[in-house]
Amino acid sequence: MTDRVNTRELILEILLQVTREQEYSHIAIRGVLDKYRYLPKQDRAFILRVSEGTLERLIEMDYMINQVSKTKVNKMKSVIRNILRMGVYQLKYMDAVPDRAACNEAVKLAVRKGFGGLKGFVNGVMRNISRNLSQLHFPDPDKNPLEYLSVQYSVPMWLAEKWTTDYGYENARQSFESFLAPSVTSVRTNLTLTTPEKLKAQLLAEGVTVLENPRVDYGMFLFGYDTLDSLPSFREGKFYVQDxxxxxxxxxxxxxxxxxxxxxxxxxxxxxxxxxxxxxxxxxxxxxxxxxxxxxxxxxxxxxxxxxxxxxxxxxxxxxxxxxxxxxxxxxxxxxxxxxxxxxxxxxxxxxxxxxxxxxxxxxxxxxxxxxxxxxxxxxxxxxxxxxxxxxxxxxxxxxxxxxxxxxxxxxxxxxxxxxxxxxxxxxxxxxxxx
Missing domain, CATH: 3.40.50.150 (Vaccinia Virus protein VP39)
Structure with missing residues (x-):
């Protein structure tokens, strides 16, 4: 992390924009990453991973917090609620972040945002989850299949019920599971300017990992780049992001x-x-x-x-x-x-x-x-x-x-x-x- 910018504070800003101000997640994330594009790639990747991951798993995070907190998530102040959500996400899904660091940084962030009086509460919830992570219970897929889908894949109960009714349980489960998979960038070659072969060679030269699209011979999937507009091939119009x-x-x-x-x-x-x-x-x-x-x-x-x-x-x-x-x-x-x-x-x-x-x-x-x-x-x-x-x-x-x-x-x-x-x-x- 940098000394000049607190990356966790930027993540909290994204979460508040989306959950409190009803901003679209991709716009909130892009806005922060564009504003702080001078940050090291590692910091930008951390911001993206924690903000996206927390938003993807809000229902699961709330379910975990509610098991250890006397004050339920929907009764908490929005700043505290989102500090805990992003902290619990780090505890469960980011092995590279030590539990102690996740807990301490959550407390520091609460103080930094003017909630010093609640630092003991934040510390208690975070450390309780850290100590008891493997003992927290989740819905039984056999006894409560819809609740299981809702919590396991962080989808509202009404959506779990609707898709199960309309398309069957397994189709719904597989779709919900795909929503949580690591994202990829699907692109289409601009055939008026280049060929798929030439585009792939240029992207590889630009340091991008490329996977060919088996369903569309002019399509491909991109990984491992920082920003699209940092790629000359994108600025030159040689491909378009399209599913x-x-x-x-x-x-x-x-x-x-x-x-x-x-x-x-x-x-x-x-x-x-x-x-x-x-x-x-x-x-x-x-x-x-x-x-x-x-x-x-x-x-x-x-x-x-x-x-x-x-x-x-x-x-x-x-x-x-x-x-x-x-x-x-x-x-x-x-x-x-x-x-x-x-x-x-x-x-x-x-x-x-x-x-x-x-x-x-x-x-x-x-x-x-x-x-x-x-x-x-x-x-x-x-x-x-x-x-x-x-x-x-x-x-x-x-x-x-x-x-x-x-x-x-x-x-x-x-x-x-x-x-x-x-x-x-x-x-x-x-x-x-x-x-």
């Missing part, structure tokens, strides 16, 4: 030379850029989104990837655009969703999402589809997709769309479940008949 399932969704659309493509909810623009690259300089991809901020994100990627046949437009997908009626060969409707398929990369989603919110999102998706299907020309395609695992938002909405708009014929539908290398993702491809 395998998202790449396969674009492949389903069967884009052809000179196609006009509208992506109605595009930010940050991964599928749109992929489409534009597959057009090899022909046609046009119009990437739309709701706010100037999101449009700027798309424009940044257009510039970085040097795509002359792609443009960003600020457009509300709920408002009909008369100029687009029956103009598009392909409409991509990758719509706002509950995001349960990407919990592995954004763990706060599982604590933030509620069943009633999912119902609202399913209704919103139908509203958007009711508008944007009009942009597909006869003979064209509509690709509906979400990054979630939820029948109401996925299969049921696809069935509703086909029934409501019989001029669209369902050609293919697929639900992928999350694993270490792939997000949970849904796609439904429709063709508009020539009537």
């Amino acid at each position: 395998t399932a998202s790449m396969l969704a674009v492949e389903q659309a069967e884009v052809s030379e000179n196609n006009y493509v509208i992506d109605v909810c595009a930010a940050p623009g991964g599928k749109s850029a992929h489409m534009a690259e597959k057009l090899m300089g022909t046609g046009m991809v119009e990437a739309r989104d709701l706010t100037p901020y999101k449009v700027e994100l798309i424009e940044e990627n257009i510039r970085r990837c040097r795509l002359a046949n792609m443009r960003a437009v600020c457009q509300d997908a709920l408002k009909p655009d008369p100029d687009s009626m029956e103009k598009a060969d392909i409409v991509i409707a990758d719509l706002p969703c509950s995001g349960l398929g990407v919990i592995g990369r954004k763990p706060d989603i599982k604590y933030r999402m509620k069943p009633e919110t999912m119902e609202e999102l399913a209704a919103l998706q139908r509203q958007i589809l009711s508008v944007v299907h009009n942009y597909v020309k006869p003979g064209g395609m509509l690709l509906y997709s979400t990054c979630t695992v939820n029948p109401q938002e996925n299969e049921e909405n696809a069935g509703w769309f086909e029934k409501t708009y019989p001029q669209f014929r369902l050609l293919a539908m697929e639900q992928t479940f999350p694993d270490r290398f792939t997000d949970g993702f849904f796609t439904a491809k429709f063709k508009k008949e020539n009537i």
Whole structure:
């Protein structure tokens, strides 16, 4: 650790931003790492590991703390609650951190944040867990299978119950387990600028560990780098961060030379850029989104990837655009969703999402589809997709769309479940008949 910056204080700042201020975890973490990018790589790695790990396992951490503390976690002050959570995470999951150091640093952090009067409480809880770590009890998977899933994999009880009901216990368990696996960076080669072979050679020369993607010949997984923008290959636009399932969704659309493509909810623009690259300089991809901020994100990627046949437009997908009626060969409707398929990369989603919110999102998706299907020309395609695992938002909405708009014929539908290398993702491809 450095003398000038207390890394544990930065971790606490991230946890408070996410749990108290409702900031998205990836934004909070990136903000701190960008601000303190001058820190040694070891310190940055420590910040990332403890903040991500604690957020991934909040329910488990709370379950452990509640076994030794008379004051339950939900009654604690948010600063103390999160100091204990990150401290207990270090005790259980970081062998490189001595137990004594984890306990002492938790106490020091409480004092540093103005809670000196509670240092004895923090010290007592931490040392109690340290001494009795192997004796703490957890739910029995046979007697209480749903509670076991909830605590073991830190998912809300309602989600454990829903996925078990919808997809079966073992499918749910495997998916939850994948959320806790070490994260990887999935990327797609920009084939307009380089080849997979040349990109891999450049990445290896930049010190990156590369694993080829067995499902997509232009995809690969990256490990062992510090930041993406420190890599010349990234700054030069030679690859784009994109999940395998998202790449396969674009492949389903069967884009052809000179196609006009509208992506109605595009930010940050991964599928749109992929489409534009597959057009090899022909046609046009119009990437739309709701706010100037999101449009700027798309424009940044257009510039970085040097795509002359792609443009960003600020457009509300709920408002009909008369100029687009029956103009598009392909409409991509990758719509706002509950995001349960990407919990592995954004763990706060599982604590933030509620069943009633999912119902609202399913209704919103139908509203958007009711508008944007009009942009597909006869003979064209509509690709509906979400990054979630939820029948109401996925299969049921696809069935509703086909029934409501019989001029669209369902050609293919697929639900992928999350694993270490792939997000949970849904796609439904429709063709508009020539009537």
